[in-house]
Amino acid sequence: MPENKFNTNGLTDAEVLISRQKYGQNLPAYKKSNRFLDTLIGMVKEPMIVLLLAASIIYFISGKSSDGIFLVSAIVLIALISLFQNARSHNALEQLKDIIKPKCTVIRNGMALEIKTEEIVIGDSLMVEEGTFIAADGTITQLNDFSVNESILTGESIAVSKDKASDDNKIYQGTTAVGGLAIATVTAIGSQTKLGKIGRSLEGIAEEKTPLEVQIGNFVKKMAVAGALVFLVVWAINFFHSYNVYDSLLKALTLAMSILPEEIPVAFATFMAIGAWRMMKEGIVVKQMKTVETLGSATVICVDKTGTITENKMSLDKIFSLRSGKITDLSASLSIDEKYLITMAMWASEPIPFDPMEIALHHAYQTTAKKDERPDFKLVHEYPLSGKPPMMTHIFEGPSGARIIAAKGAAESIMVNAALTEDEKRSVMQAIKDFSADGYRILAVAESHASSQNYPKTQQELPFEFIGLLAFHDPPKKNIALVFQHFYKAGIDVKIITGDNAETTAAIAKQIGFAGYEKSISGEALMQLSEQELKIRVSDTNLFTRMFPEAKLKIINALKANNEIVAMTGDGVNDGPALKSAHIGIAMGKKGTEIAKQAASLILINDDLSKMADAIGMGRKIYTNLKKAIQFIISIHIPIILTVFIPLALGWLYPNIFSPVHIIFLELIMGPTCSVVYENEPMEQNTMSQKPRPFTTTFFNWKELSTSIIQGLMITIGTLCIYQFCVHQGYHETMTRTMVFLTLISANVFLTFENRSFYYSVATTIKYKNNLVLLVTVVTIVTTALMLYVEPAADFFALEPLNFRQASISVGMGGISVLWYELVKAGKRNAAQKHNQRTNEPPA
Known part of the structure; x- marks a missing residue:
């Protein structure tokens, strides 16, 4: 960290401990809900749990205690699985939240120190600079051209300039510094801040669901x-035939259970949370689930040049002094004019x-420099970075009133605002x-060399004298060319949006094999285009x-108007609006x-940026595997529903082949399969060689849904064929049930x-x-074998x-009813191979 030069030592370590013991941590003290209790309450509201409770009660009333106990045990098992999945998802999200917590800089023991915002204590000297979030309330003690956006508190997005000598010398938690630098003594933390007090009224606001979450929720409700x-x-049909209330209710509950796809919401929550956690392990923090x-x-990724394409490790390599009229390497012996150029560049910096x-x-x-004059001069006025393209000016005052501007x-x-002859312009x-x-x-x-003490409103009004140019070397990152190739292979266009000039950017773009480096447009030219021309x-x-903020935002919006799904990288204050507008805003950590x-x-x-390709x-x-899981759920639910319903509706010999205990066993197999195995x-292999999937409002297109149906x-046909085979062989109901049940289990595997x-x-x-595939398969086979060949289990089921x-015969039919799809896959691969041969593309 930089050395402290702000004339304050801040708190000592001992004073920090005393303050923390007295006032606590910088955390909101809102009412915390009981996550375990909330999960249990949420489960009780689930339709499947309600049906299981109803079925178990009916079993107990009708004297079938063993069946009732089994269903109660199933409820407990489902509860444990749900609690495990919920805890897994919650822990993953908590780790993400911890990483994205902002940090801040305080002065302690005379040194600037970066800490977590929750570690701030009352009395701390908080250092706030452009682009940071203010982490606590405080009173400004020192500042330099400091301004703040307080829209989170006031609703006004206009930056507010601060002055430590006036009444407006406060900073507040949650606001953002948009210019300059300040030191403030912390006066309130946590729930005692202005924002913290407002936040108490926001406790009950529910988090908005993502579009996919809404779609899945609506599907499950239907x-x-x-x-x-x-x-x-079904209850009416059974009651009409038997006039037995309890028996007909159980048979109706069996079918209702088979229809409910309660695994889908569990799969969605698991995939999104664990997927985000996996990304975090790879150095990618996903703040919002909808990003996944x-x-x-x-379809398009817009990247900055400095720090994204290049290393952002600036080294001053060459200089051009107007007085000497030549370009000089910094490693060579410098003239007085060239040293003066470097000196003035330093004074123009922070x-x-x-x-x-x-x-x-x-x-x-x-x-x-022969002598370091920095301690002798004090910054008395600053014109922050502004203009298109931008410039900045600093005014220092030293001994005996000497000034440096x-x-x-x-x-x-700089050329527009400095007096230059035509020859000098050509030279520059x-x-x-x-x-x-x-x-x-x-x-x-x-x-x-302006002598007036009354500073003009804008820096452009000052009379400037051009001194020279500085050339900084910022080499491209070693892997950036390969990263771009990955984007291009995945069907994603890449656009460079930078504040640098066209010639420098094109030279770097050419070095890294960037497609389209020959053609460029400036921010000013872009702003003159009509809406149609812009698109x-x-x-x-x-x-x-x-480029400047308004131009960047205009590019993002124009791309979105072209129905592109836009990702954009950014790191500065001015990137905020465009990052927010992009479908996927990407910040540098x-x-x-x-x-x-x-x-x-x-x-x-x-x-x-290579991590963006990984992301x-x-x-x-994640999206593909979630689809696989849900397609699996749909495919396996159809035969369960129809195997229960068709014999009853058509009046077959054994109309009620399955009871609730069979359906629950099948549900317990399917849940781990879809949410654990597929996640x-x-x-x-071909994931990153495919074109981006269309971003539609529906999760499945008809082709995918029809495949699952x-x-x-086909599995239904297989199970019902086994059913009819058993009937024609003269098998009794138990044998028929066993063979149909084994066919369904086999088809599931x-x-x-x-x-x-x-x-x-x-x-x-x-x-x-994927070791979980083998684990789940072995557990399913062993459990099924125990149900068939261990007498107590066989009697119970x-x-x-x-x-x-x-x-x-049962296992073979289960395999045939599923593995026919291998022929469809072979057709897809052959079609793709022929297409690749025509287009000379490499095989997927």
Whole structure:
């Protein structure tokens, strides 16, 4: 951390401990709910639990205590599984929340120290700079051109300038610093802050559900309504035949249970939370669950140059002094004019540099100056970075009233505001051209000799004298060319949006093999385009230079108007609006400001863009695996429903082949299969070579849904064929039930393997690394064998042992009713191979 130069030592470690013991931590003291109790209450409201309770009560009333005990045990088991899944998801989300908590800087023991915001204590000296969130209430003691956005408290988005000498010398938790720097003594933390007191009234506000969550919730509700209607119909049919209230209720409850797909919400919550946790382990923090839904659909990614494409490790390599009229390497012997250029560039920087470019300037000054004059001069006035393109000016005052007025910024801006002859302009322009061709980042420097003590309103009103240019080397990241190739292969367009000039950006873009480096447009030119022209231009242009916040936002909105799903990287205060507007806002974890991190929906912890390619791949994987899980649920529910309903509706010999205990056993098998096995599935080989999936309002398209329905119907045909086979063989009801039950269990196991991919064969997917597939399969087979061949279990489930021939017929039918889909997959692969041969594309 930088050395403390703010004339305050802050609190000592001992004083921090005393303050924390007296006032507590900087955390809200809101009423906390009992998560365990909330989960149990939520479960009691679940339709499946209600049906199980009803069935168990009927069993107890009708004297079938063993069946009642089994259903109660099933309720307990389901509760334990739900609690486990809930805890797993909750712990994953809590870890994410802990990572994205903002940090802050305080001065303690005379040194600037970065801490978690919750560790702030009353009396701390809080250091706040541009781009940070203010973590506590405080009174300003020192400041430098400091302004704050207090819209979270006031609703007004206009920045408020602060003055420690006036009544408006307070800062408040939750507001954001948009300019300058300040030191404040903390006066309130946690729930005692102004925002904390308001926050108490927000406790009851429920978190908004994502579109996919709403779709899944609506689907489950519709199935619950359908289950209720079918329940009434089946109860009426059974009661009409038997006039036995309890027996007819049980048979109706059996079918209602088979209809409810209660595994779907559990699968969704598990996939999203655990998926986000897996991303976090890879250095990708997903702040919002809806981001996981959107990642796989990204069609365009807009990236910044500095720190995203380049290392953001600025080194001052070359300089151009207007007086000497030549470009000089910094390693060479410097003339007086060239040293003066470096000195004025340093004075135009912040007294305590945080930006890599300003750090490089201070370092260059230290190595070239005979005497360090920084302690002798005090910053008395500052014009912050402004203008298009931007520049900034600092005014320092030293001994005997001596003044230094130094400015730095984009070459175009400095040249416009400084007096230059035509020859001088040509000389400067040639130097800019030479620097840009080598991909250098260019900074122009000027000074002013204005003597008036009344500072003008804007820096542009000062009379400036052009001094020279500085060329900074910021090399491209070593892996960036490969990262772009990954994006292109995945069908994602990449656009560079930068504040740098066109020539420098194009030179860097060319070095890394960026597609479309030849064509660019500036921010000013872009703002002049009509809405229709803009939509066309953002589509066919990949290089956007000299951009400012309004222009960035306009690009994002134009891309969205073109029906693109837009991801955007950003790190600065001015990136906030565009990050918020993008479908996927991506902030940098290291160099990103807190404002950028809060506006973004995803944070790259190590500022590594390759992780964005990983995130898109993982987003596609999560979405694909969730679809596999839900398609599995739909496919396996159809035969359960129809095997229960068709014999009853058509008056077959054994109309009530299954009871609630059989349905519950099947449900207990399906739950872990869909939410545990499929969540743990690896990414398929062709995931990142496919085009982005369309971002639609529906989770399934008809093709996918019809596949699941057909799979379910084929399994139904298989089970009912076994049913009729048993009847024709003269088997009694118990034997028929056993063979039909084993056919369904076998189909369940085969479907687990079959649906691991809807493209690759089982021979390929069986090599995928997922130990849970084997575990769940073995547990299912062993449990089924115990139910058939251990007498007490067989008696309880009203099953009986099968001989080898009977078991083979059931298992074989279960396999045939599922594995036919291998022919469909083979057709897909052949079609893809022919397409690739025509287009000369590599095979997936």
